[in-house]
Amino acid sequence: MLEMNGQFDERLPLYEKVAGKISFLIEKGTLRPGDKVPSIRNLSKQMQVSINTVKEAYSLLEDRRLLEARPQSGYYVRARLPELPAEPVVDRPDINPAEVSLSKVYQEVMMDFHDQNLLQLGIAVPNIDLLPVEKLHRMLAREIRRFPTQAVSYDLPPGNLRLRKQVAQRLLLSGCTLSPDQIVITSGCVEAVVLSLRTLCKPGDAVAIETPVYFNFLQMIEDLGLKALEIPASPRGGISLEALEYALERNAGEVKACIVLSNFNNPLGSKMSDEDKQRLVQLLDGHQVPLIEDDIYGDLSYSDDRPSVAKAYDKTGNVLLCSSFSKTVAPGYRVGWIAAGRYQKQIERGKMLGSVACASPPQLAIAEFLANGGYDHHLRSIRRVYARQAAQMGDAIGRAFPEGTRVSRPQGGFVLWVEMPEGVDSILLYKKAKSHGVAIAPGSIFSVDGKYRNCIRLNAASWAPAVEVAIDTLGKLAAEQLNSSSR
Numbered sequence: 142m143l144e145m146n147g148q149f150d151e152r153l154p155l156y157e158k159v160a161g162k163i164s165f166l167i168e169k170g171t172l173r174p175g176d177k178v179p180s181i182r183n184l185s186k187q188m189q190v191s192i193n194t195v196k197e198a199y200s201l202l203e204d205r206r207l208l209e210a211r212p213q214s215g216y217y218v219r220a221r222l223p224e225l226p227a228e229p230v231v232d233r234p235d236i237n238p239a240e241v242s243l244s245k246v247y248q249e250v251m252m253d254f255h256d257q258n259l260l261q262l263g264i265a266v267p268n269i270d271l272l273p274v275e276k277l278h279r280m281l282a283r284e285i286r287r288f289p290t291q292a293v294s295y296d297l298p299p300g301n302l303r304l305r306k307q308v309a310q311r312l313l314l315s316g317c318t319l320s321p322d323q324i325v326i327t328s329g330c331v332e333a334v335v336l337s338l339r340t341l342c343k344p345g346d347a348v349a350i351e352t353p354v355y356f357n358f359l360q361m362i363e364d365l366g367l368k369a370l371e372i373p374a375s376p377r378g379g380i381s382l383e384a385l386e387y388a389l390e391r392n393a394g395e396v397k398a399c400i401v402l403s404n405f406n407n408p409l410g411s412k413m414s415d416e417d418k419q420r421l422v423q424l425l426d427g428h429q430v431p432l433i434e435d436d437i438y439g440d441l442s443y444s445d446d447r448p449s450v451a452k453a454y455d456k457t458g459n460v461l462l463c464s465s466f467s468k469t470v471a472p473g474y475r476v477g478w479i480a481a482g483r484y485q486k487q488i489e490r491g492k493m494l495g496s497v498a499c500a501s502p503p504q505l506a507i508a509e510f511l512a513n514g515g516y517d518h519h520l521r522s523i524r525r526v527y528a529r530q531a532a533q534m535g536d537a538i539g540r541a542f543p544e545g546t547r548v549s550r551p552q553g554g555f556v557l558w559v560e561m562p563e564g565v566d567s568i569l570l571y572k573k574a575k576s577h578g579v580a581i582a583p584g585s586i587f588s589v590d591g592k593y594r595n596c597i598r599l600n601a602a603s604w605a606p607a608v609e610v611a612i613d614t615l616g617k618l619a620a621e622q623l624n625s626s627s628r
């Protein structure tokens with residue numbers, strides 16, 4: 142009989158709990174590499190769960206590269222457990238607001254996306270092969286036929302009611318009880334964040350952001366004439382609340398908004414705990430600084446347990462929650478939304494002024510997909526693939542990159558943050574990599590003043606032999622740089 146201790150979150154689905162218990166035994170060395178694990182039938186008896194639950198759990202552990210199936214023999218602990226490189230350590234920035242001036246490299250990285258000859262590891266786009274393309278387009282055609290006049294008319298802010306109802310229903314899973322009237326449909330998540338910044342700030346104001354941060358936020362801050370106040374974040378738990386508190390006190394009155402990616406941050410992959418989300422909301426409330434929460438990756442948790450959002454703890458309407466279906470369903474449909482709390486009317490007005498309305502057909506299609514397209518089923522399958530691929534890419538980086546390289550271990554999303562030894566210059570690496578047909582995102586574009594020069598962000602949304610070769614090439618190029626700098 143297996144002795145299984147370890148604490149597990151009771152809300153997890155049963156198969157995750159079973160998988161968690163087996164991982165616990167592997168972690169503690171009770172089950173060692175090469176050991177046979179109990180047969181599906183035995184474990185189902187021992188744990189009094191169904192055969193299917195154990196099958197699901199074992200398949201999850203295969204995805205996590207802890208178990209391997211041997212034909213006719215059963216499941217074994219992998220002889221070589223993934224040896225993940227250490228996680229990155231992120232620098233502490235100055236806690237003073239700074240003007241943003243993004244480099245030419247940023248423009249170049251954005252332009253790379255148009256180059257069909259490059260293997261795209263630099264931009265955080267989902268794997269198109271994992272999107273429900275056929276089904277979505279069928280639904281789009283059907284919805285246009287069903288609602289011909291609505292499809293060609295303005296759907297004025299707050300936007301399509303059926304879609305807002307679907308979004309409100311799904312928000313229950315993130316811990317929010319909101320009515321459709323508290324949601325505005327936007328053109329992607331980017332528009333939701335821009336509308337928020339325009340509503341909350343005027344030129345010269347400061348915005349607190351995590352560092353490193355998704356570079357488009359820096360671009361927005363620059364374009365709106367704002368200043369960025371960079372707050373350190375860790376690859377595990379996200380923004381440092383102590384540093385944020387200190388920075389808010391030092392810059393009292395100057396900070397007019399704070400942008401946080403609470404779940405599976407881009408680029409670090411961090412996820413804040415529920416306690417920290419609650420503390421964040423209270424801290425910002427106390428300083429009367431609105432929170433712009435970007436939860437675009439929240440649905441891509443590697444476990445089936447959808448994390449909560451900070452908005453769930455918002456009692457005063459101080460949180461503007463922004464998201465979209467760009468990472469999960471169709472970036473090209475440009476369907477996003479915002480639950481803007483006490484700023485709802487201003488956001489509706491801003492949307493109306495800026496673009497009158499979002500295109501109607503994509504709203505109809507996404508509403509139908511959420512209602513009848515099997516969105517949850519779709520999420521379950523893509524989450525698994527992304528979890529497996531992030532682990533595969535992390536492993537490959539560990540093998541190919543110079544000693545001392547660190548890699549994030551996200552629990553959701555599909556980007557990896559790679560911190561190489563100090564002697565590697567990621568801009569040089571970026572240029573060299575392009576000459577080998579590979580596009581990457583150099584670390585310096587994720588901060589105000591070119592920090593993270595020895596870091597890169599990679600997109601792990603696809604795993605194929607060409608990607609494996611690219612990782613190998615990047616590792617060799619990084620090692621060459623180190624060797625030539627030590628000569």
Ligand SMILES: Cc1ncc(COP(=O)(O)O)c(C=O)c1O
Binds near residue numbers: 265467
């Ligand atoms: C954190 C974050 N927010 C927003 C976006 C863009 O979202 P959308 O395409 O829905 O405007 C991205 C895309 O990379 C992102 O990573």
